[in-house]
Amino acid sequence: MEAQDLNEPHLPTLEQMQQWTEVVGRAQQLMLEQAAGAAGRTLPFDPQMVSRIQTGFANEGLALWQRFLDSGGMLRDRAEPPPPGSPAARKDRRFADPAWTNHPFYDLIRQSYLLLSDYLLNMTDAVDGVDPKQKAKLRFATNGLLDAMAPSNFPLTNPLVIEKTMQSGGENLVKGLQHMLADIEKGQLTHTDGTQFEVGRNLAATPGKVIKETPLYQLIHYAPSTAKVLETPLIIFPPWINRFYILDLAPEKSFVKWAVDQGLSVFLVSWKSADASMKDLIWDDYILRGQIDAIDTVRELLAVPSVHTIGYCVAGTTLAATLALLAARDEADKVASATFFTAQVDFSEAGDLSLFIDSDQMKLLEQLSSGGFLDGRYMAATFNLLRGRDLIWNYVVNNYLLGQDYPPFDLLYWNGDTTNLPARWHKDYLCQLYRDNLLVKPGALSVDGTPIDLGKIRTPAYVQAGREDHIAPAESVWKATQHFSGPLRFLLAGSGHIAGVVNPPAAGKYQYWTCDELPDSLDAFVAAAKETKGSWWPDWIEWIRSMGDSSVAATKGARVPGGGKLKSIEDAPGRYVKGR
Incomplete structure (x- = not known):
């Protein structure tokens, strides 16, 4: 089998994509039940809002598949862009690299994920008649779940990781494992190259x-x-x-x-x-x-x-x-x-x-x-959770999956100190x-x-x-x-x-x-x-x-x-x- 074949993904069936949607939906249901238990009663939903959300999700999902199939699917040279105003059309830094939109398969994953994210967050907004703080907890947990399940976080669904792995013969994954084990040992996620900074020399150096x-x-x-x-x-x-x-x-x-x-x-x-x-x-x-x-x-x-x-x-x-x-x-x-x-x-x-x-x-x-x-590491982890997409998962991808060297950045060094x-x-x-x-x-x-x-x-x-x-x-x-x-x-x-x-x-x-x-x-x-x-x-x-x-x-x-x-x-x- 040639390297190009290894790098060529296979189109999932509609049933497989539906199963993915069901799995994430079940995860959200668990969070809803947890929130209901904390509130001491069943969580009520605004039925009209739920109906609009579900109808919009179904229509967007069918339109996504129809665009994909009508334009030749995996046989295309480039992906078909979503229409303006669609959840899948919004800009997202995790998918900024052209590889996410140039290849029809990865573009389908990207659009499906953004569509599903929009659906689940809208469903949290449809919870009605509960304490605002409880609702905010539900939305925060849903956001955290979605950030963790982003296709960019997994090597087989991230085109940049697959490309880097093929180019380096897997050396990026070995280097990423070294980074991960070092972070486990010190109990803290590394954001920058700490060897480049010294307090009293190039930080906190005002006389x-x-x-x-x-x-x-x-x-x-x-x-x-x-x-x-x-x-x-x-x-x-x-x-x-x-x-x-x-x-x-x-x-x-x-x-x-x-x-x-x-x-x-x-x-x-x-x-x-x-x-x-x-x-x-x-x-x-x-x-x-x-x-x-x-x-x-x-x-x-x-x-x-x-x-x-x-x-x-x-x-x-x-x-x-x-x-x-x-x-x-x-x-x-x-x-x-x-x-x-x-x-x-x-x-x-x-x-x-x-x-x-x-x-x-x-x-x-x-x-x-x-x-x-x-x-202090526990407090740092809490602050990182507030911006998990930028301060956790971004570094999981860059440091662990792509095996990139840590950039020297004084602000990030301070953040980890x-x-x-x-x-x-x-x-x-x-x-x-x-x-x-x-x-x-x-x-x-x-x-x-x-x-x-x-x-x-x-x-x-x-x-x-x-x-x-x-x-x-x-x-x-x-x-x-x-x-x-x-x-x-x-x-x-x-x-x-x-x-x-x-x-x-x-x-x-x-x-x-x-x-x-x-x-x-x-x-x-x-x-x-x-x-x-x-x-x-x-x-x-x-x-x-x-x-x-x-x-x-x-x-x-x-x-x-x-x-x-x-x-x-x-x-x-x-x-x-x-x-x-």
């Missing part, structure tokens, strides 16, 4: 000194790069569920370096990755012995009345609680301004992450956190905020015995959201505008949770939207907003300078890292960011 260390964090003071700096310094609070250097990647991407170059005295909190000694930590610790302690430390070091602050993601949520506590204690003037990078305070529309907080998930977390902390979380605090965070949404209920939460109320926050705030954010959806971030009482600027950035934040001006990428007057809703904001091309960082620094632009010499005394009362402990980025 500075660690000037304070506690059991919870190290405080980094970055060396000034300008002759004068703004009198009011900046403290950055990155999320402790990731390494801080997402804000200090390569120099051309580093927000930290850029902020230093704008004439700011920049300090940053590097959180310690949790271990067994941190098993009893709660939110109060991150507020009192973390953020407020750092704020007071910098104020005293530089002899200034207040500081600018940035809180990213969960650290932004915590910053809101910090501001509310300071307001309750009549100490709000310690913070001149607060910037929130993709941070939520109202979790009523928190997106797909809220699907991971049911009782079964809480029991699983307790089992995984028996040592007093949660291994996980941190551990204190178990007690993590559970409280999921239950009190994501599940019960207590932060926006005045007095429902207390810090160190003091009830807090976000409505008491009058600190000037800059709230940034990402238009395509799947972790902190823009609709959820927007809600902060309804709870703070001080002057507020809301900005919607292009892209998502990471690229929407880490977007240096020199890159010339994406865009952002602003309004001079804050409307009542995000939809109204989008309708009225002015679009500006490029990075939003210049907008932010202009806002910071509007708080007061008095400056001081940057090369004397405590403005130089280690030059004041707090001496240098070690060079930035410090040892906490490298700890496992």
